[in-house]
Amino acid sequence: MALDFDTFAILLLLAPFGAAAFASLLARGAGRAAGWILAVVPAGLCFAFLSLVDDVAAGTAVRFAIDWVPVLGLRLSFLVDGLSLTFALLITGIGAVIMVYSGAYLHGHRRLGRFLATMLLFMGAMLGLVLADSLVALFCFWELTSVTSFLLIGFNHTHEAARRAAFQALVVTGAGGLSLMAGGVLLHAISGTWDISALASSEGLRHAGAAYPWVLGFIVVAAFTKSAQVPFHFWLPNAMEAPTPVSAYLHSATMVQAGIYLLARMSPLLAGTPLWQGLLCACGGATLLWGALSALKQVDLKRMLAQTTLASLGLLVLLLGLGGEGAAMAVAAYFVAHALYKAALFLVAGVIDHGTNTRDITALGGLRDQMAVSFIAAGLAAISMFGLPPFLGYLAKEEMYAGLRFDDAWAVLTIAVMVVGNALLGAVALALVIRPFLGTLKPTPHTPHEGGIALLLGPVLFGLLGLGVAFAVSSYGDLILAPMASAIHGARVESHLPLAIDVLGLPFWLSVVTWALAGLAYWRLDAIRASLLAVERRFRWSFDTGFDQLMFGLIRFAGAITRTLHHGRLELYLVIVFAAFALVVLVPLAALRGWPELPRFAPMTFYEWGTVAMAAVGVAVVVGARTRLGSIVALGIQGLAVSLIFLLFGAPDLGFTQLMVETLSVVILALVMTRLHLSTNDPRPLEDWARDGLLALICGGAATALLLRVLQGAFDGRLSNFFAENSVAIAHGHNIVNVILVDFRGLDTLGEISVVMTAGIAILALLRRQHKREPLPDRPKRAPRRKAAA
Amino acid sequence: MNSLIFRTMAPILATLMVLFSIVVLLRGHNDPGGGFIGGLIAAAAAAMSGMAFGVGAVRRTLRFNPIAFAGFGVLLGAVSGLLSAAFGVPFLTALWLPANLFGVPGVFDIGVYFAVFGTLTAVVLALEDNGEET
Incomplete structure (x- = not known):
């Protein structure tokens, strides 16, 4: 049977799932090489996607689909356009490096095979999510990322904190998944199609009247839970309990970015209304400031990075909320820049942890000689995060500031939030590289040693990419950013990345202000941290404890209901x-x-x-x-x-x-x-x-x-x-009765005899329970008292 | 139960009932009867024997746990349905031997017989067992 293109493409898409089946075997048989071997799958996919870049940039989206349930009109359709291609490139590219890194990071771990398999499953789910054009497929892959990330976050399941973090992530993102389903069903009811690309134009949807706020609400809740926006942000820092490769992957291009992806994908349909702008700008801005301030509060490398992810996600949501051509371009630029520097920094944090057995920046210092390669990689990534030219982070910041105007009070507030947020992120970037690597060498639990090639491949590669792309700015803009921005904006966007620094322009001076503020914040870092911690101590309640209260309340409520109905x-x-x-x-x-x-x-x-x-x-x-x-x-x-x-x-x-x-x-x-x-x-x-x-x-x-x-x-x-x-x-x-029973309606009878047997087993179980002289379930202790009252 | 008449008659009656249940099962396709009613009669025989000679004796005679008979019955019913897969026809399609003497519905009916007999016997014996063994 010759494979047609659709089947072939879908088989390629399922390759990570197939590879997951062999992960356990490889981890046992191939030892150190397991990570390298498994990385072949995402790397191959990455090259396959690279080959599509030219076509997609020229405006031809690649589509493939197979029938799923033809009776219900369900079709698994996939679409590779600028938006999904950029995501897919980062998912597979970073994914390949993470596989190599994981093989070395968890080398000798008893459950390395399971870890690699779950990683691959997660990767496949994420890939399906960004490529899906059908809302049903999108929802399925969305839920699959929730489940697999639950397994990854709870990987160290002997730690209570890890179990709690995994549970929390599952509850929050699972609730978002339900919301996505509701939104998808509503969209289908309005438009009659499951395919996002075939959905009615944004005008049609906005004129859907009463339905529009509901669709928007469901989609936004789904995206906010996944992307950890205020007030659903609390699960993300806790997810730090996962092993470092997981954090690096989840935070850079996957999982939390799925919410950003959803908003970006839906923005041609839903964006442009005051409701969209208000919701996204308010929550995005709040998350940006909250995350940046929380990052300054931390001393643990991974926790600092986790909080900056919150801030970056907030920034992306804020930009999506602003809408327009410039903002779409800024989203694209910032997404790529952030994915690269965040992955690099997380991986370096893992190398430091691996080499010194601590992640506390107050206990680290002067590692530049012992861990020179890590230092260079972290330095490159941090400069991109700080936003110095000509790094990717600088380009992204310029794009952001280029779209801003001092029109009214709200615009000024937005600019202020962005500048302050970026400045605080810059301060964290400085802290992340200066504190551990410069200064005097401090004693650490392990004598510091550099990581091997598998550990350093990722940070160096991503760090260099953040710089190297700057030398091909125009083709980077035309091939990657402009197609992605076009998909977000819903109309063709031309790349206008600055090739030279415009010293007279407003964006440059906003950047200068940002750098100055960042330097100031870094200079006073310890004082800021102390006062932030003091404020935190003042408030006993946090969103995290709020989650616990909600869960306990739910359990108590369920218990009360059960006691009432199940007396x-x-x-x-x-x-x-x-x-x-x-x-x-x-x-x-x-x-x-x-x-x-x-x-x-x-x-x-x-x-x-x-x-x-x-x-x-x-x-x-x-x-x-x-x-x-x-x-x-x-x-x-x-x-x-x-x-x-x-x-x-x-x-x-x-x-x-x-x-x-x-x-x-x-x-x-x-x-x-x-x-x-x-x-x-x-x-x-x-x-x-x-x-x-x-x-x-x-x-x-x-x-x-x-x-x-x-x-x-x-x-x-x-x-x-x-x-x-x-x-x-x-x-x-x-005998007609018998013929009906055993022939015409044999299937019914088969069901009935199964029920008969199951009932028999249940009765036996009840009798055995009573035999053990346990109290009968239908004789609660409260019963006599009630009777007396009656 | 200590009635001498009951204890004397029980083995004869039980044997007759089991035989009769098989007759009822086999003739069910053309005359009143079938697997369900056959299974009920056989279960009644087991219940009576349990009262007459004690549950242990019945369990030893059956050799297998009664609920296993039920499982076997359900399995037999399902497997008889799966035979159709070999001929490329839908699940549980009636397939007949030449001359229509015996076929899938007959096997299926035997499955029903065992499912009903096994379940009821298991329940009755467990109830008769006054906490000695379960």
Whole structure:
């Protein structure tokens, strides 16, 4: 079978999932080489995507799709345009380096194989997420990233903090996933298509009126939870419990960037309204400042980096909120620059941790000679983060500032927030490289040593990329940034990256202000940290504790509900079940005025009268019997009469079965009574007896009314005729009932015997539980007190 | 149960009931009967034997845990349905031997017999077991 392009492309897309299957085997067999071997998959994908760059930049998006559930019109469609291509390049490129790094970082770890496999699964999910054009596929991959990141964050599952962080991330991003689903379903309901590229134009959506705020709200909540925007930001710093390669990957181009991706993808559809601008600018700006200030508060390298990720995400959201051509270009430039320098810095933090066994910047210093390569890599990345020309970070900052105007008070506020945020990030960048590497050498738990090539490949590569791209600014702008910005903006954007520094322009002077403020903040770093910590101590409550309170509240709420509904009093359960039955039957009959007319009875023979009399006697004895055993036996008499009726009216199979069922029922009921040591007498007080009797009468009446009503309707003989005609002809059996059971409706019967067996197993489990002399679940300790009260 | 009449008659009755249940099972396709009712009769035989000779004796006679009979029945039903896969027809399609003597529905009915017999026997024996063994 020749592979067509669509199948081939989708198989390529699934390659990381396939590689994950072999990760465990490789980790055991190949040892040190496992990371290198597995890195081949993302690296290969990265080159495949690189080959698409020219086409995509020329404006031809690559599409592929396969039918998923054709009956429902579901198609897995994928789209490679400027936006998804840039993401895919970074996901696979950084992913390849991370695989190499992980192999060395966790070398000798017992669960290295599982780690690499989960990494690959996560990578595949992330890749699917950014390439998906179908909302359904997007949602599936979105959830898959949540689940796999849960596994990655909780990798050190013996640490309670790691388990909590993983759980927290799953709850927050999982809630966002639900919100995404709601938004996607709404979009589908409005437009009738699942494909994002085929969705109605933004005008159409904005004129959708009442639906627009809902769609926007759902999408924004999904994006904000994933991208850790205020007020959902608290999970991201905790996710630092993951091993360093995970943090580097999650923070640079994946996971948290998925929210940014979603907003960018949806911005041609949803952007441009005051609601969009207000939401994104407010939350983005708040996250930017919050993250930058929190970063200054930390002394742990990884925690500092995690908080700066918050700030950067806030900055991206803020830019997306501003909208417009310039902002789209700035988003593209900043996204790439940030991914590269953040990955590099995280990886260096891992190398430092690996080499010295500490990540505390107050305990580190003077490592420049011992870890020279790391120093250079970190330096390059930090300069990009600080934003000095000609690094990528500088270009991104110029793009950001170029789009700004001092129009009104809000614009001025936005500029102020951006400049302050960038300045604080710059201060952190300085701290990240100056504190550990310069100054005097401080004693560390391990004697510092440089990492191997696998550990240093990533930081050096990313650090150099941040500088090297600057020498190819125009093609970088045309091939990567402009196509991405076009996809975000929804219209073609031309690259206008500055080739030279414009000393007279506003952006340059805003940059100068930023650098100055950054230098100032770094100079007073320790004082700022001390005062920030003092403020933090003043407030006992944080979003993190708020999350705990919410969770405990949820558990208490669920417990209260369960105790109310699941009170453990069997007789009340039965009352509710039968009352519900009566309501279900009687309410429609009453509401639809479907009461049956009293039928005219045909004259009955003496043996028919006899059978009815037998049933009546049985019921009378059931009600009147003084002992329970008497009632049970009398129930058998009544059942026998019913099976006789079946026999008399030409249903021998039914009569036969009924007879056996009634016999066994008497035996089993009697056994249950002795087994549970029930008293032989019925201890019900009068009011309970009256309640149960009334309920029994109502239920019986309801069933009778329903049956009479059914009989008075026209009889549809199609099914009966079909069975009568085909029982012998097709199924070779004269007993129609049996033929229906084992042939025409064999699947139903298969389900039924499975249910029978499962019920049997459940009964055995209950009996065994009782046998161990544990308290019966239906006898709570509270019951006696209630009875006394009654 | 200590009635002499019951203890004397029980083995004979139980044997007859099991035999009868098999007859009912096999003739079910053309006359009243079938796997469900056959299984019920066999379970009644097991319940009666349990009362007469004690649960342990019945368990020893059955050799396997009764719930395993139920599992076997469900499995047999499912496997009889899977046979259709070999002929490229939908799940549970009735396939017949030449001359229509016996086919998939018959095997399926035997599965029903075992599922019903096994489940009810397991429950009844567990109830009869006054906490001696489960």
